[in-house]
Amino acid sequence: MEYLLRFVRIRIPHMTLIKRFLRMLNQLASNPEASINKACGGASQAKAAYRIIANDKLTEEAIIDAHHEVTLERIRESREPVVLVPQDTTEINYSNLAHTSGLGNIGTEQNLRGLLMHSAMAVTPQGQVLGLLHQEIWARPPQERGKKSTRKERDIEDKESFRWLSTMARAENGDHGQALMVHLCDREGDIYEFFAKAHEESRTFLCRRTHDRKTIPGDTIEQYLRKQSSAGTYDVQIPRDSHTGREPRVAQVEVRYGQVQILRPGHLSGCKGLAESLTVQVISAREINAPEGVEAVNWQLITNLTVDSYEKAKEYIQWYSRRWFIETFHYTLKSGCAIEKLQSDTVDRLCKLIGIYSIIAMRIMVMTYLARTQPEDSCEAILSPTEWKVLYCIVKRVPKPPARPPTIHSAVIMIAQLGGFAGYKSSGFPGVKVLWWGLTKFSGILDSLPFLTDFVG
Numbered sequence: 248m249e250y251l252l253r254f255v256r257i258r259i260p261h262m263t264l265i266k267r268f269l270r271m272l273n274q275l276a277s278n279p280e281a282s283i284n285k286a287c288g289g290a291s292q293a294k295a296a297y298r299i300i301a302n303d304k305l306t307e308e309a310i311i312d313a314h315h316e317v318t319l320e321r322i323r324e325s326r327e328p329v330v331l332v333p334q335d336t337t338e339i340n341y342s343n344l345a346h347t348s349g350l351g352n353i354g355t356e357q358n359l360r361g362l363l364m365h366s367a368m369a370v371t372p373q374g375q376v377l378g379l380l381h382q383e384i385w386a387r388p389p390q391e392r393g394k395k396s397t398r399k400e401r402d403i404e405d406k407e408s409f410r411w412l413s414t415m416a417r418a419e420n421g422d423h424g425q426a427l428m429v430h431l432c433d434r435e436g437d438i439y440e441f442f443a444k445a446h447e448e449s450r451t452f453l454c455r456r457t458h459d460r461k462t463i464p465g466d467t468i469e470q471y472l473r474k475q476s477s478a479g480t481y482d483v484q485i486p487r488d489s490h491t492g493r494e495p496r497v498a499q500v501e502v503r504y505g506q507v508q509i510l511r512p513g514h515l516s517g518c519k520g521l522a523e524s525l526t527v528q529v530i531s532a533r534e535i536n537a538p539e540g541v542e543a544v545n546w547q548l549i550t551n552l553t554v555d556s557y558e559k560a561k562e563y564i565q566w567y568s569r570r571w572f573i574e575t576f577h578y579t580l581k582s583g584c585a586i587e588k589l590q591s592d593t594v595d596r597l598c599k600l601i602g603i604y605s606i607i608a609m610r611i612m613v614m615t616y617l618a619r620t621q622p623e624d625s626c627e628a629i630l631s632p633t634e635w636k637v638l639y640c641i642v643k644r645v646p647k648p649p650a651r652p653p654t655i656h657s658a659v660i661m662i663a664q665l666g667g668f669a670g671y672k673s674s675g676f677p678g679v680k681v682l683w684w685g686l687t688k689f690s691g692i693l694d695s696l697p698f699l700t701d702f703v704g
Contacts, residue, residue: 249628249629249630249631250317250606250609250610250613250614250629251269251272251273251276251606251607251610252269253317253320254268254269254272254313254317254606255269256313256316256317257309257310257312257313258309258312258313259304259305259309260304261304264299264302264304264305267295267299268299268305271287271295271296271299271603272603272606272607274286274287274288274292274296275287275296275603275604275607276606276607276610276686276690277687277690277691277694278687278690278691279583279584279585279604279607279608279611279683279687280583280584280585280683280687281585282588283296283297283589288694300591300596300599300600301596305599306599307384307595307598307599307602310599310602310603310605310606311381311382311602314378314379314380314381314382314602314605314606314609315379315380315381315417315420315421316421317378318368318369318377318378318379318380319380319421319422319423321369321377321378322369322377322423322424322426323422323423323424325371325375325377325426326424326425327371327372327426328425328426328427329371329372329426329427329429329566330369330370330371330377330423330426330427330428330429331369331370331371331372331429331431331566331569332367332368332369332370332380332415332418332419332428332429332430332431333367333368333370333431333432333569333570333571333572333573334365334366334367334368334381334411334414334415334418334430334431334432334436334573335365335366335432335433335435335570335573335574335577336363336364336365336407336410336435337363337364337366337577337581338353338354338361338362338363338364339353339361339362339363339364339384339581339586339587339601340353340354340359340360340361340587341360341361341362341587341589341597342358342359342360342361344360344590344591346592347590347591347592347593347594347597348592348593348594349386349593349594349595350362350386350594351363351385351386351387351388351389352387352388352389353387361587362384362385362386362594362597362598362601363384363385363386363387363407364382364383364384364577364601365382365383365384365410365411365414366379366381366382366383366573366576366577366605367379367380367381367382367414367415367417367418367430367573368380368572368573368576368609369418370569370572371620372562372565372566372569373620374569374572374616374619374620375616375617375620375621376572376609376612376613376615376616376617377613378609378613379576379605379609380417380418381414381417381418382601382602382605383410383413383414384598384601384602386594387407402518403438403440408435408438411432411435411436411438411441412438412440412441412444415430415441415444415445415450415452416444416448416450418430419450427451428450428451429451429452429453429552429566430445430450430451430452430453430454431452431453431454431566431567431569431570431573432452432453432454432455432570433454433455433570434454434455434456434457435457436452436454436455437454437455437456437457437458437549439460439509439511439512439515439521439525440515440518440521441454442454442509442525442527442549442551443521443522443525445551446522446525446551451550451551451552452549452550452551453548453549453550453552453563453566453567454548454549454550455546455547455548455549455567455570456468456529456547456548456549460509460510460512461509461510462507462508462509462510463507463508463510463524466507468507468509468529468547468549469547471505471507471529472503472505472529472531472547475503475504475505475531476503477501477502477503478502478503478504478557478560479501479502479557479561480499480500480501480502480535481499481500481502481561482497482498482499482500483497483498483499483500483532483544484497485497485498485544496538496541498534498537498543498544499534499535499536500532500533500534500535500544500546501531501532501533501534501535502530502531502532502557502560502561502564503530503531503533504528504529504530504531504554504557504560505528505529505554506526506527506528506529506554507526507527507528507529508524508525508526508527509524509525509527509549510523510524511523511524511525527549527550527551528549528550528551528552528553528554529547529548529549529550530546530547530548530550530554530560530563530564531545531546531547531548532544532545532546532547532548532564533545533546546564546567548563548564548567550563572612575612575679576608576609576612578679579608579611579612579679579683580601580604580605580608582680583608583611583679583680583683584604584607584608586600586601586604589601589604611679611682611683611686612679613629614629614659614662614682614686615659615676615677615678615679615682617629617655617659618655618656618658618659618660618676618677619676621655622654622655622656623654623655623656624654624655625652625654625655626652626653626654626655626657626658626659627652628655629655629658629659630652630658632652634693635648635652635653635658636648637692637693637696638658638661638662638689639653639661641665641689641692642661642664642665643661659677659682660677662682662685662686662689663677663681663682663685664685665684665685665688665689666681666682666683666684666685666686666687666688667681667684667685668681668685
């Protein structure tokens, strides 16, 4: 499909290998939850896929660079004035791979082995997914265990948290048109060196606060925000969370904002060239009158965007809510593409496979959210004429398709229906899970077409 075809630009110095790579990509995308053997349709095809993965001409860097170039192209095509760049880290558990060399420690238990992955993607403020901008995968050496207690004594370049700084620079590298790139970080990104680097390189960030930093003339961020008058209140829809048992509800949040000068932490006083203070904007969105026994919403954000009105503060809070897209991407990789079930004898090949399945996971997300942001566009933006005609006839159970292609929204609903989505007006939009189920079934139908021509003409 259209998103996968863009990866013909991957930098592999052999056109035949590029064609084989694209064929393997389509095979794995046809059933992302399945084993490579099952997705490829048999042992011989699976062996061919593993030969491509083992080929030194296909590198992890080439796959990530292809992601980056495809996403920059989509950013330019979108002509969006603002592009949000959520980034986050996740652990990938490979404790079952006892004979795989190069794995490292993950989690808090000593017997857990796997990889760490830090990803950054591009999303519009309206919620359209544009692609993956950067991804870094690494194994934590055993000697790194227990070093948390000395983190304040080490330079940022020697810490895993340096990935937040390096990813910010790598994500913006290249031609992204006129778009302002706004880096969205959760509380792990509340790093003074991160803010300072953004200031030095004229980059833009929006981060959730975790440290109650000291300010000039002597308050902390928390104390400063409490002194600010309320700018206004508005209602926020809090979604259901099956992990915590949280029920959906509407929360009324009170907004406060202002500008502060934060001081460099004391343990960084010896860092030459690191600014002693930085001017930042802070925003508070605190729930008022929360139901008894329910944890109140309390977001405090730090940014170098200008916050000079209640409307701007609200807009940036809405932007920050797009940070959850990176968590959805990691969920799609682990659940929809089952990357924790991959098997390989080396970390190098595992990293290549994760990069390939990241293409597939991103394709699922692009389709899911395109139906929400550009529902009335022609589905030929995501499906070829043959694909949408087959889809329409299969789902609608009719012998002939219409003359004009359906909308993106209609096509995505039909794909989701193949995955078990009810499709009623009250059902809302399908999510990534039901869409990857539908795409798997649809891919199987498309694969069977060449063998049915003698029967259907």
